[in-house]
Ligand SMILES: Cc1cc2nc3c(=O)[nH]c(=O)nc-3n(C[C@H](O)[C@H](O)[C@H](O)COP(=O)(O)OP(=O)(O)OC[C@H]3O[C@@H](n4cnc5c(N)ncnc54)[C@H](O)[C@@H]3O)c2cc1C
Ligand code: SF4
């Protein structure tokens with residue numbers, strides 16, 4: 002049964018609220034409603050509110066803007082109500098959709114990254130300067146207490162060129178959707194991914210072109226732009242699979258959830274030709290390990306604490322990451338209690354959300370400080386930013402750890 | 411890495427089993443789909459409060475012998491009185507390790523009374539620290555040890571209904587001569603960002619309250635309550651593991667204040683779940699959230715692996731602790747209105763307790779029927795050796811615990827928590843015994 006149906010304007014209309022049992026399981030898990038009790042919570046804002054909004058848009062509650070879209074409510078729901086999607090769609094349909102410069106700047110991650118090419122050190126310097134921060138805070142409402150991710154001097158796409166040709170030696174190939182963060186901020190993660198896959202005798206290709214997956218666009222109300230990006234990316238994924246790649250992999254838990262599930266479900270962009278062949282990287286690697294394609298690994302004598310990102314929980318992917326981490330010899334692995342870190346993509350950058358974001362993350366930060374770990378490990382780039390800003394620990398991606406276990410001492 | 415034990419279901423039974431396995435040094439992981447029954451439960455652990463045709467149970471462990479004779483298929487009958495006691499005592503200690511001090515009666519083999527949000531008295535064995543259950547003598551026969559009880563709510567909070575609780579309590583024979591009153595206290599809700607209590611659930615209310623609110627509560631309670639032996643409030647004080655704020659309020663007012671679970675989500679139930687997770691993690695166990703097991707592969711008398719539809723999970727032993735209907739551990743299927751309901755265990759298709767297959771026997775139209783609801787008794791059946799079966803054939807390395815088991819009625823017997831813990835513990839003991847046996 003497909004509970005989403007497209008209406009005339011190409012927007013999804015969700016009837017899954019009809020399945021709500023009124024059990025409140027969702028409300029027990031919403032991180033926002035605990036820190037901001039004026040946020041009425043998923044049951045009220047999702048299925049209950051939708052019933053009213055269908056009668057009249059006047060029932061739109063401004064408080065919906067506090068929802069981070071973490072989808073913890075959906076994991077809790079026994080009845081598969083698409084609570085977070087209902088809220089996201091309502092925000093767009095009934096909310097204030099006037100153009101806002103801040104939302105534009107925060108959400109157009111590929112554009113902003115592109116503008117820094119060649120000037121990364123200067124941009125990093127500027128965004129970290131006190132006066133700039135105050136200006137951004139006063140003028141744009143981007144909280145000055147927030148540290149910005151540093152831009153890399155050379156993008157992943159250009160760094161990759163040095164290894165591109167030797168990828169074709171491998172009989173098997175996958176295409177890598179690197180996303181904005183790897184391209185502009187963390188090219189090393191992309192290179193580590195290439196190292197790991199090559200060690201498993203799999204070549205890596207890039208999509209001929211890619212745009213931002215759309216997560217920040219949706220979160221900031223730029224649905225049309227997100228839909229255009231979805232169509233763009235989906236067609237390049239199709240092209241990659243047609244020209245010999247067996248899979249599309251992504252090292253970002255949020256990008257992969259978007260590419261795979263939210264394109265059709267939330268944006269109404271058909272992706273059935275590629276959907277089943279898009280994988281979050283740990284899902285792909287865990288499958289390969291299981292099938293016997295496991296590289297030789299050296300002990301990594303580190304104590305690490307694993308934080309599971311909300312969107313990876315929703316996608317059912319924690320299992321795959323743990324399977325990989327269990328397989329790394331020497332690793333002392335501790336699991337942190339599942340707790341949202343609070344940043345939720347661009348959410349925590351906004352001045353009005355700063356306190357909420359830090360409040361949500363507080364129990365996690367405390368656990369991390371008490372854990373005595375050498376590093377925190379997590380699968381999501383914004384969780385990484387948040388944890389590095391809010392704790393004394395550095396954060397690694399599972400792929401970084403795998404690459405360490407391969408490298409010569 | 412292959413786990414020695416993989417547990418399906420992260421509720422009270424699954425996590426209890428996980429803690430016991432991890433404590434014994436086994437490599438163990440728990441896979442869990444969604445929320446557990448604890449989100450809705452009172453947070454107190456009931457062991458046994460009622461046996462059909464008998465007076466309400468004061469000494470639950472002693473009563474297990476009698477219960478076993480009456481219903482030999484009962485999960486307690488398989489474990490036996492002393493092991494049920496041992497497992498629950500062990501559980502009490504495990505929770506204390508992570509700072510959750512559950513309350514026992516002064517004679518630790520006795521039940522105590524807890525007041526529910528609907529104003530009924532239920533026999534329970536372990537109580538939440540803040541709920542402070544009352545000793546058995548308090549409400550035995552016609553007399554009560556109290557003269558006056560006052561219910562106090564936060565103005566506007568809808569998930570706690572003092573009027574309802576008052577009416578319920580007055581119906582209890584020992585409350586006939588007890589004065590029961592109620593009133594509300596208006597709070598500014600310091601951390602509520604301007605929202606009022608009528609839009610909040612109990613966990614939100616707990617985080618909305620600040621020191622200023624506690625000051626007002628202390629002042630108004632001291633002014634308005636002088637002569638009551640018991641003050642009952644909604645559980646909305648301490649979202650974390652301790653009961654610091656309530657304890658402070660007791661000290662400041664000199665009143666005997668307890669807080670009881672409201673309509674869900676239940677702060678006490680969520681606290682118990684957190685304590686279980688903390689203990690499990692501290693012992694090195696892994697909890698895999700948001701992952702639902704679809705089916706298991708059985709070869710002869712062994713489970714080889716379970717599958718999520720996409721992934722296979724292998725282990726030496728498996729524990730099924732997937733809960734009852736609401737948690738999807740059991741499924742009811744009804745092809746048409748005239749057909750009887752059939753019940754299934756969806757992962758392994760295990761053999762179930764049989765019950766009369768007349769549709770009218772499945773459930774009673776009376777919601778709280780005194781004889782209980784038949785569907786509540788349905789669930790997995792175990793053979794003589796305590797093994798679950800597929801088509802009559804026992805499985806060696808699959809162990810079943812908690813509400814997915816059949817042959818008992820947690821609601822009518824007041825036994826849900828006790829069965830989940832003792833069967834979870836027993837399942838783990840079976841695994842430990844087999845794993846260690848192989849090592850020798
Ligand atoms: C409203 C309510 C109030 C109660 N109050 C009390 C009380 O006050 N005192 C008391 O002692 N008892 C009480 N009980 C009973 C007691 O809480 C339950 O019997 C007990 O918690 C059951 O625990 P469980 O672990 O067996 O099942 P559950 O708590 O239901 O847990 C099962 C878990 O397994 C998961 N799961 C199911 N299928 C799968 C699958 N295929 N793959 C992965 N995961 C799966 C579910 O998502 C769930 O998390 C109450 C029960 C209810 C419903
Ligand atoms: S998506 Fe997250 S923040 Fe939004 S309602 Fe659900 S649980 Fe709350």
Ligand code: SF4
Pocket residue numbers: 020021022023024025026027028043044047048077078079080081082084
């Ligand atoms: S968890 Fe699902 S069914 Fe329950 S109240 Fe929330 S939306 Fe409704």
